[in-house]
Amino acid sequence: MREILSGNEAIARGAFEAGVLVATGYPGTPSTEILENAVSYREIDSSWAPNEKVALEVAIGASFAGARTIVTMKHVGVNVAADPLFTLSYTGIKGGLVLVTADDPEMHSSQNEQDNRNYAKFAKVPMLEPADSQECKDFTKLALELSEQYDTPVLLRTTTRISHSKSIVELNDRVTGLPVPALVSNAAKQVMLPANAKVRHPLVEDRMRRLAEAASTMSINRMELRDNSVGIITSGVCYQYVREAFPQVSTLKLGLVNPLPVKLIRSFAEKVGRLYVVEELDPFFEEQILAMGIGVTGKEIIPVCGELSPEKIRKAFAGHGIEAGSAVEVPEADAGAIALPPRPPNMCPGCPHRGVFYTLNQLKAYVTGDIGCYTLGFLPPLSSMETCVCMGASIGNATGAVKVVSEDEKKRVVAVIGDSTFIHSGITGLADMVYNNAPATVVILDNRITAMTGRQDNPASGFTLMNEPAHRIDLSQLCSALGVKHVRTVNPFDLEETRKALKEEMERPETSVIITNKPCVLVKREGVFKKGPLFAVEAEKCTGCRACLKLGCPAIQWKSGEGKNGVSYIDPMLCTGCDVCRQLCKFDAIGRAK
Amino acid sequence: MKGQTTNILLVGVGGQGILLASEILSETFMLAGFDVKKSEIHGMSQRGGSVVSHVRFGEKVFSPIVPEGEGDILFGFELMETLRALPLLRKGGKVVANDLQIPPSSVLMGKAAYPEMVDERIREKFPDFLLVDGQRLAVKAGNARAANTVLLGAVSRRIDVAEEYWLQALERMVPAKALDVNRKAFMLGREF
Numbered sequence: 066m067r068e069i070l071s072g073n074e075a076i077a078r079g080a081f082e083a084g085v086l087v088a089t090g091y092p093g094t095p096s097t098e099i100l101e102n103a104v105s106y107r108e109i110d111s112s113w114a115p116n117e118k119v120a121l122e123v124a125i126g127a128s129f130a131g132a133r134t135i136v137t138m139k140h141v142g143v144n145v146a147a148d149p150l151f152t153l154s155y156t157g158i159k160g161g162l163v164l165v166t167a168d169d170p171e172m173h174s175s176q177n178e179q180d181n182r183n184y185a186k187f188a189k190v191p192m193l194e195p196a197d198s199q200e201c202k203d204f205t206k207l208a209l210e211l212s213e214q215y216d217t218p219v220l221l222r223t224t225t226r227i228s229h230s231k232s233i234v235e236l237n238d239r240v241t242g243l244p245v246p247a248l249v250s251n252a253a254k255q256v257m258l259p260a261n262a263k264v265r266h267p268l269v270e271d272r273m274r275r276l277a278e279a280a281s282t283m284s285i286n287r288m289e290l291r292d293n294s295v296g297i298i299t300s301g302v303c304y305q306y307v308r309e310a311f312p313q314v315s316t317l318k319l320g321l322v323n324p325l326p327v328k329l330i331r332s333f334a335e336k337v338g339r340l341y342v343v344e345e346l347d348p349f350f351e352e353q354i355l356a357m358g359i360g361v362t363g364k365e366i367i368p369v370c371g372e373l374s375p376e377k378i379r380k381a382f383a384g385h386g387i388e389a390g391s392a393v394e395v396p397e398a399d400a401g402a403i404a405l406p407p408r409p410p411n412m413c414p415g416c417p418h419r420g421v422f423y424t425l426n427q428l429k430a431y432v433t434g435d436i437g438c439y440t441l442g443f444l445p446p447l448s449s450m451e452t453c454v455c456m457g458a459s460i461g462n463a464t465g466a467v468k469v470v471s472e473d474e475k476k477r478v479v480a481v482i483g484d485s486t487f488i489h490s491g492i493t494g495l496a497d498m499v500y501n502n503a504p505a506t507v508v509i510l511d512n513r514i515t516a517m518t519g520r521q522d523n524p525a526s527g528f529t530l531m532n533e534p535a536h537r538i539d540l541s542q543l544c545s546a547l548g549v550k551h552v553r554t555v556n557p558f559d560l561e562e563t564r565k566a567l568k569e570e571m572e573r574p575e576t577s578v579i580i581t582n583k584p585c586v587l588v589k590r591e592g593v594f595k596k597g598p599l600f601a602v603e604a605e606k607c608t609g610c611r612a613c614l615k616l617g618c619p620a621i622q623w624k625s626g627e628g629k630n631g632v633s634y635i636d637p638m639l640c641t642g643c644d645v646c647r648q649l650c651k652f653d654a655i656g657r658a659k
Numbered sequence: 660m661k662g663q664t665t666n667i668l669l670v671g672v673g674g675q676g677i678l679l680a681s682e683i684l685s686e687t688f689m690l691a692g693f694d695v696k697k698s699e700i701h702g703m704s705q706r707g708g709s710v711v712s713h714v715r716f717g718e719k720v721f722s723p724i725v726p727e728g729e730g731d732i733l734f735g736f737e738l739m740e741t742l743r744a745l746p747l748l749r750k751g752g753k754v755v756a757n758d759l760q761i762p763p764s765s766v767l768m769g770k771a772a773y774p775e776m777v778d779e780r781i782r783e784k785f786p787d788f789l790l791v792d793g794q795r796l797a798v799k800a801g802n803a804r805a806a807n808t809v810l811l812g813a814v815s816r817r818i819d820v821a822e823e824y825w826l827q828a829l830e831r832m833v834p835a836k837a838l839d840v841n842r843k844a845f846m847l848g849r850e851f
Contacts, residue, residue: 069685069695094701173700197696197723230698230723231682233689302723309722375726405743406771408672408763410706441706446768519701614768619707622762623769631769 070234072227075198076165077102079205080135083161084240085109087127089120091489092518093139094174095228096167100137101521104530108239113521113530116456116489117142121149121164128162129255131246133209140168140181141455145490147184150218152257154188155265157216157272160246161209165221167228170345171372174225176436176455178371180346185220185323189269191276192220192323193285194301198232204320207285215272222322224345226302226372277324281332285320288333295387296337298330298350298361302373303343309375311382312390325353334359339385341366345373412441414620415596415641417557417583418510421481422447423616423645424564425508430479430571433462435491437483438517438585439510446617450481457482457490463505464498476571480507484540485515485523492547498576499548506570507549507578509540510557512585513593520587528590544578551577558583560648586641597642599658600635606654607632613646613655621646664717665818666725670744671736672761673710676807679832680734681712683811686828688716691820698723707764709740711747734814736807737761738777745784753817754785755851757793757810789813789851796847802837805844812848822849 070078076099080088088103088111090096104111114120117138124136138146143166150164166184169175185192191211195204201223208219253261280286292313299307300319307316317333319325334340342351342363351363366381367373379389412419422442425432426449434440434450435458443450452462463480470478482491487509495507515521522528527537544552551573555566563581570577584593609630613621620639625631635646637658647655667684669677681697688695699712713725730748735741735756748754765771774780782788791813793806800809808829815825825845833841 067689069682069689069697225700226698226723229701230696231685232696232720232723233694305721305723309726374724375722376728379726405739405774406763406765408707408709408740410673410708411764413706438706444764611769617764617768619764619767622767625769 066236067233068236069231070198070202071098071229071231072195072198072201072223073098073229074102075201075234076135076137076205076221076223077106078234078236079202081106081109082202082237082239083206083209084133084243085135085209086132086160086246087124087134088112088137089114089123089134090137090165091115091117091120091142092515092521093142093167094518095169095223095225096137096139096142096165097518097521098228099135099165100530103135111530113523115524117146118148121146121153124162124164125149125153127246128158128160129251130159130248131244132160133243134160135163135165135205137165138167139175140166140179141175141177142166143181143184145456147188150184150190151188153218154190154269155257155262156255157265157268158212158218159249159251161212162218163205163208163212163221164218165223168222168224170224176453178346180349181220181222182322182349183347185222189273190218190220190323191215191321192222193320194222194322195227195320196301196304196318197227198230198234200320201227202234204285215276217272222301224302224372230302273324277327280321280324280326281328283321283326286326286329287318287320288329289316289318290336291315293336294338295341296333296339297341297343298333298354299343300350301345303345306373306375306378307343310378310390311387313388319350322349325350327357330354330357330359334361343367343373343378409444410441411444411617411619412438413586414618414639415586415643417512417581417585417643418442419447419616419618420557420560420563420645421508421510421581422449424560424567425449425479425481428564428567428571429477430567431466431474431477433459433466433478433480435459435480435482435486436517437486437510439481439483442481444617446615456486457494460491460494460498460507463507464494464501464503467503467505475504475574478505479567479571480505482507482509483516484509484511484513484525485521487540488524488538492543495544495549495578496547503576504574505576506567506573507576508567509578509580511540511580511582514585514588516585516587520585540580544580549576549578551575552580553578554580554582556583557581558643558645560645597644599637599640599642600644600647600655601637601658602633602635603654603656604628604632606652608652608654610651612649612651616646616649618646664715664720665732666730667714667732667734667814667818668725668730668744668747669712669714669734669736670740671710672740673707675710675736677710677712677736680807680811681714683828683832684714686832687820687824688714690827691824693717694720696720696723709743711744732814732817734810736810739763739774742774742777742780745781748785752785754781754788755810755813755817756781756788756790757806758790759793791848791851797844800844800847801840802844805837805840808841808844809848812845813851814848815845816849816851
């Protein structure tokens with residue numbers, strides 16, 4: 066049977082076919098849909114972990130008990146999981162363990178574009194890189210097999226264009242007859258005390274040497290000889306771009322990107338005239354090939370920053386005498402088209418974050434921000450965020466700031482963090498803030514979901530990935546237990562209440578926490594979000610003062626041609642009845658829609 | 660349509676149903692026996708930002724994204740986004756768009772103006788530009804929400820794939836209770 070699957074769907078399918086029993090991870094674009102699809106296979110225990118480190122630790126536990134496991138995250142998630150990863154390299158595994166790192170060249174939805182191929186080399190583990198959805202499925206299975214064959218975790222690296230592209234995949238059945246998991250004592254291999262770790266390290270080195278040897282004959286490292294005047298070494302989606310741009314050149318397509326197949330690369334270099342490397346981001350292959358003493362051109366012509374594309378590759382090779390695949394006549398760009406107003410993402414109509422950022426802006430707060438939908442509070446007209454570094458950083462950033470600024474400025478420092486991000490890595494930051502007596506205010510925007518990545522459940526949402534009811538962490542009690550003396554909950558749709566709470570807590574020379582209690586408008590679950598009666602503008606009363614426009618609500622539109630000075634208009638298709646704009650209108654022009 | 664691979668771009672605003680439309684296209688081409696690839700960016704674009712989805716089919720497709728300036732067909736769900744995407748098309752490419760304007764935040768706030776004469780500007784570059792009143796025809800088919808399917812019908816007339824595959828794909832991808840309305844909407848679009 067054939068189906069069109071995204072790379073992420075195909076990885077989930079591969080895990081299913083390979084007999085995986087445990088799948089876990091933390092949501093992060095572009096990796097999220099792997100687990101969202103794994104959960105459709107009842108044979109797999111699929112779950113969201115509070116963060117990537119916990120996810121990998123859970124996977125390790127299952128692997129040591131003999132189960133095949135897969136753990137998924139975005140590239141920056143591997144930074145969080147790096148601690149267990151580097152030691153897992155020493156212990157090795159029992160049941161096959163694959164860690165999927167979904168990288169995001171071009172930063173479509175990320176704060177940096179780190180190249181996680183470097184982790185494979187750094188942690189001394191093999192890494193596979195698929196080039197389409199069929200390979201996503203096949204490589205997931207192969208990665209699990211290699212994991213068991215070489216007693217090592219295996220990294221499977223995708224990029225956004227692999228994770229989120231769809232192509233045709235041939236489906237197979239799930240394997241049967243794998244060993245049944247059970248507790249097994251193997252302490253010398255699994256307890257990484259110095260004495261044991263010293264025994265393991267040489268085995269790691271030997272494993273990588275054996276893998277490098279085997280790499281030259283692995284079928285996933287594929288030499289394709291066509292016109293041999295030029296040869297290009299490449300992998301992943303870049304292989305597709307190269308074939309698109311230059312169908313006639315010879316290619317060496319690497320499926321195993323760490324360790325490199327030295328013999329195969331040498332043999333390819335001997336067979337072709339000029340040798341190039343086409344790779345996104347870092348010169349990962351290039352530097353290693355140069356170190357082999359083989360002359361190769363790469364980053365001299367291929368950009369380091371951003372993702373590649375067929376046309377970028379064609380452009381890079383201009384003047385290198387390679388025949389391009391297709392030459393189409395491109396119409397001249399319409400000069401007017403370039404000047405079109407941009408369409409940046411925005412918080413949804415009825416988003417409970419909007420009123421909070423409006424108020425923070427009014428109070429001239431210095432907001433240390435975090436990762437989630439609310440990072441959009443940076444954009445105009447809310448324009449109220451000064452920092453956003455990584456998951457959980459808002460709280461530490463606030464602590465650091467109040468350590469050094471004047472008493473007056475301390476009062477302006479507010480950390481803003483979502484429920485899922487707080488649980489991911491904000492709790493320790495808050496413990497530090499209390500422990501070291503930092504007088505900053507923390508706002509936890511509890512919308513009861515991991516919203517930015519597409520509404521995933523978390524330990525504060527009350528449900529699991531398998532949609533079973535679960536304990537819901539009481540964030541207020543949790544903050545109290547950490548020692549925060551001033552914890553209060555506010556309704557973020559009540560601007561007066563929100564303003565009063567923020568003002569008082571910002572003034573207070575102690576750590577304080579404000580929790581907002583309205584859910585994400587996109588959560589469809591019964592009884593969570595309720596659309597209220599809608600609001601409308603009475604055009605006769607609207608003076609055109611534009612106060613409501615400062616919310617940046619997509620439902621509110623400025624009609625410049627109407628009334629004396631122009632008027633605001635509320636789109637009934639978009640309004641959710643959150644009531645925030647009504648509270649800003651001094652002229653009572655906004656009321657219940659009739 | 661040129662030699663091997665046909666390149667289709669779907670553009671509009673996050674939340675308009677572009678992903679589903681591109682999935683129906685892909686399914687159709689697979690059913691018709693072609694190799695298919697499609698690509699788009701999730702994440703930030705879901706919050707009302709610009710969305711571009713790429714669908715390519717042919718005997719063998721390599722890149723999942725359409726090389727800039729090589730689009731054969733532009734399927735626009737919103738007018739300004741259609742105008743913005745014109746540089747992605749080859750000369751002589753075909754444009755089909757829904758007659759719908761969704762103002763971006765800067766326009767909502769009165770800080771910028773929605774571009775004028777979008778229709779004419781597109782037609783100037785692509786004379787056989789087809790502007791479809793998707794909403795009106797969708798209402799005629801039985802549900803205003805089937806506007807995308809009307810447009811899909813109009814797009815289908817510009818692609819050399821038999822009608823049966825389109826209808827089979829609709830059957831597979833559209834929920835059963837909405838299938839009748841969508842079939843009608845598709846056939847109304849095919850009259851263009």
